[in-house]
Amino acid sequence: MARQIEQAEPTKSKEGGKGSGKLIVTGVLMLPVIAVLMPSCIVLAINMAPAIVAYAVDRTREKYLAVTVGLLNFCGTLPAEVALWQRGQTYDAAMDIASDAFFWLVAYGAAALGWAIYLMIPPILGHYYEITSHARLQSHQRKQQALIEAWGEEVTGEITEKPSG
Amino acid sequence: MSEQAHREQASAASCVLDGRYQIHPDKPLPPLDAPMASAVVATDLRDTGREMFALVCRSDLLPRIDIIPELSRLTRRPMITPVDAGTVDWPETGGRRLVIVFDRDFGERVCESSDKTITPVREDQLMRMVIKPLAPALREMSERYIAHRAIRADNLFYTDASRQAVIFGECVSAPPGLSQPVMYEPIDSAMARASGRGMGTTADDLYSFGAMLAFLLTGGETVAGMSDEEIVEAKIVRGSYSALIGQARVSLSIMEPLRGLLCDDVKERWTVTDVELWLGGRKLSPKQPMLPRRAARAIAFSGKEYWTKLSLSYAMGLRWSEASQLVASGVLERWVRRALSDDDTGEALEGVTETAAVLSDGEDRLTSKTLMVIGPDLPLRYKGVSARIDGLIDAFAIDFHDQDFRQTFLEMVKAKLPQIYLQSLSSARPDQVALMKTFDMINFFLDRPAMGNGLERALYESNPAWPCQSPLIQDQYVYEMDDLLPALERVVARGDPTQEIVDPHIAAFCAARLRSISERILRELGKHDDLATFRLGVLHLLAEVQRGSGTKRKCPALCQWLARSVQPIVDSYHNRAYRVRLAEEIGHASTKGDIHQLIFLLDSFEARNQDTEGFARAKKEHAGHARVIAWLQGGGLTSPENVQFRSQQAATLISATVSAIAIVTLTLIYVI
Structure with missing residues (x-):
């Protein structure tokens, strides 16, 4: 057992190292892009603040909340980014756009829609499952009854079968 | 025609043997009754003037039907010979009885009973009326290897009203020797129980003939008032001649055949040729009695003193517990060595005791083996049973319903006493190997107590013509396979039997008579706890009987009863719709009276396979639904x-x- 643990620990650190290595490689590769698109990144970072918050508060492994909010938040950021690109992608333009309430409204409104979807779906789906579950239960029970009628109670396995001749 | 007349006519029509001999149960003939059969008037429908009578046999016994065809040819001999035999419907009981038809062309019985005394017959009368007329019958039977085994004074009839000659009575209505009083039997046969005297030989007949002559000469005075035990003891101690003739005056001429016929040593006994030579005028000096060797001093047993091995052996056989004590005490061996100076027997007794110690024989087995040593060639004895070795098999059948005898017989066979007895005989019997095989076979079946084997199978295998003793059909007198299904048909037609239609007796009877009854069928019949399999076994068995008996006769009532009884088999199918269809088809098929049709429907491999596979699938499917339901409900x-x-x-x-x-x-x- 001890040996297995000893073997497992280096594997874990190796995997961790591999993951951080990937991140570093990705970061290094992205650096030129960030350097070139710095104004766009500034606008994006400001408008995507709800998604970052959602990512931070989402404790699930799959990060459904972050994805739900993030996707819509990203769509809401697009008008600001397009406007920036139309103005030549300068730091001034980026500051103008970042201080424009319209773009804030669009980006944050889209993020709010994501939050709303995430919060409203469970009661709706819960009710739907209630109805479906009842229907499926009845269907299976009917099929069971049909089998009992055709083959007798023995088919349930609860009654000992009569020995066959 | 009135209803009464109709009933009489119907009753009369059913009591006809082979379409020719009308039996009249309502017209008894007590003077012609046999010890084991009652006589009634019979009529030949082709010759109504012919006077006939029929003996109605007991349903638990097997008359000597095997010798009837042979005896029927002896019509010119001085003997009442059977004309025909077979089973007929018996209106009194609603069953069937075995009847034997005879011509009634003879006079009265010579004496009513051997227990009563009669007026002694003069020697010249005896010669003229009895010996001369009857000698040809003895010759004829001897040549045909038939032993009469019912030669006695009360089974002797005058030929006609003139009373000038006599004829032998019938000998077929009961097993051989069963009705013989002890005085007419040789010592070894007299020591055996009546049912265990065996087939017997001409030598036994000649002894009985001599005993009968002695009875007629003395009028029965010599043995009057004596018990069977006293008669046998007298024969052992004094010899049969002295015991039966006593103080009666007998001329030298008649003494010669009497001494010859009543000789206790079977090798020295007169033969039929000796009787014929004597009748032809040869005169020899009478044989002297050959009495057993007398001891120098007597041995005390059961409050009496015995001087010979033979008399002691007989007494020990009658008083078993005391005999066991005597054997265990060792006194017997010392007496044999010292008082009888018989070292051979002494050594044999010592050997038996030593072997018993090695084999851990029980005291009863040891006593039986001891009796074989001190009384070689006497009947096999064990506890209260005493029987000639071949008669033991007959006794098993005749006394089958005697619980005590059956238990003792089982112990004897389990202890292999018959085999030990056969090996201990002083001279080999011609049927020794056959008897060994028979007893081994009985043992084999006793070790297999399941239905179709066991005690009942042993009975029918060892007594190949014995009628079926099943309580269900005992009144139907079924002794041939062809009669079994009609008998069951009648039983069912009378009303629903309250028990299974196949019981251990019927199963064993069929297995013994029909070799096509397979082990598989017997295994099915052995499953009492599984009613469907048992009933299927019943169907298979009766279907084999229907096929094997060769009768094309259908049995609709039986089939309909079977159709009702096979519900457990129908229920053994899982598919409800198939059950309903099967029940309908069975109901339809049963009306045709063919058991095979029922088998075809109920024991279809394909249908059974489909049902089993379908059920397995359905069970799996049901379990799948159950899992989903549980998941949903959870x-x-x-x-x-x-x-x-x-x-x-x-x-x-x-x-x-x-x-x-x-x-x-x-x-x-x-x-x-």
Whole structure:
């Protein structure tokens, strides 16, 4: 057992190292892009603040909340980014756009829609499952009854079968 | 015609043997009764003037039907010979009885009973009326290897009203020797129980003939008032001649055949040729009695003193517990060595005792083996049973319903006493190997107590013509396979039997008579706890009987009863719809009276296979549904965890979809 643990620990650190290595490689590769698109990144970072918050508060492994909010938040950021690109992608333009309430409204409104979807779906789906579950239960029970009628109670396995001749 | 007349006519019609001999149960003939059969008037329908009578046999015994065809040819001999035999419907009981038909062309019985005394017959009368007329019958039977075994004074009839000659009475209505009083039997046969005297030989007949002559000469005075035990003791101690003639005056001429016929040594006994030579005028000096060797001093046993091995052996056989004590005491061996100076027997006794110690024989087995040593060639004795070795098999059948005898017989066979007895005989019997095999076979079946084997199978295998003793059909007198199904048909037609239609007796009877009854069928019949398999076994057995008996006769009533009884087999199919269809088809097929049709429907391999496979599939399917239901009822869909998880997935999906639409829309707006 001890040996297995000893073997497992280096594997874990190796995997961790591999993951951080990937991140570093990705970061290094992205650096030129960030350097070139710095104004766009500034606008994006400001408008995507709800998604970052959602990512931070989402404790699930799959990060459904972050994805739900993030996707819509990203769509809401697009008008600001397009406007920036139309103005030549300068730091001034980026500051103008970042201080424009319209773009804030669009980006944050889209993020709010994501939050709303995430919060409203469970009661709706819960009710739907209630109805479906009842229907499926009845269907299976009917099929069971049909089998009992055709083959007798023995088919349930609860009654000992009569020995066959 | 009145109803009474109709009933009489119907009754009369049913009591006809072979379509020719009318039996009249309502017209008894007590003077012609036999010890084991009652006589009634019979009529030849082709010759109504012919006077006839019939003996109605007991349903638990087997008359000597095997010798009837042979005896029927002896019509000119001085003997009442059977004309025909067979079973007929018996209106009194509603069953069937075995009847034997005889011509009634003879006079009265010579004496009513051997227990009563009669007026002695003069020697010249005896010669003229009895010996001369009867000698040819003895010759004829001897040549045909038939032993009469019912030669006695009360079974002797005058030929006609003139009373000038006599004829032998019938000998077929009961097993051989069963009705013989002890005085007419040789010592070894007299020591045996009546049912265990065996087939016997001509030598036994000649002894009985001599005893009968002695009875007629003395009028029965010599043995009057004596018990069977006293008669046998007298024969052992004084010899049969002295015991039966006593103080009666007998001329030398008649003494010669009497001494010859009553000789206790069977090798020295007169033969039929000796009787014929004597009748032809040869005169020899009478044989002297050959009495057993007398001891120098007597041995005390059961309060009496015995001087010979033979008399002691007989007494020990009668008083078993005391005999066991005597054997265990060792006194017997010392007496044999010292008082009888018989070292051979002494050594044999010592050997038996030593072997018993090695084999851990029980005291009863040891006593029986001891009796074989001190009384070689006497009947096999064990506890209260005493029988000639071949007669033991007959006794097994005749006394089958005697619980005590049956138990003792089982112990004897289990202890292999018959085999030990056969090996201990002073001279080999011609049927020794056959008897060994028979007893081994009985042992074999006793070790297999299941239905179709066991005690009943041993009975029918060892007594190949014995009628079936099943309580269900005992009154039907079934001794041939052809009669079994009609008998069952009648039983069912009378009303629903309250018991199974096949019981251990019927199963064993069929297995012994029909070799086509397979082990598989017997295994099915052995499963009492599984009614469906048992009933299927019943069907298989009766179907084999129907096929094997060769009768084309159908049995609709039996089939309909079987159809009702096979419900457990129908119920053994799982598919309800098939059950209903099967029950309908069985009901239809049963009216045809063919048991094979029922088998065909009920024991179809294909149908059974389909049903089994279908049931297995259905069971699996049902279990699958049960699992889903349990999952659903356990909140498989509606549990908060599942709803939350699915909602998160759904929200992500919706978000992705809306986002995709928005991106496409924005792209279009900016591009256009």
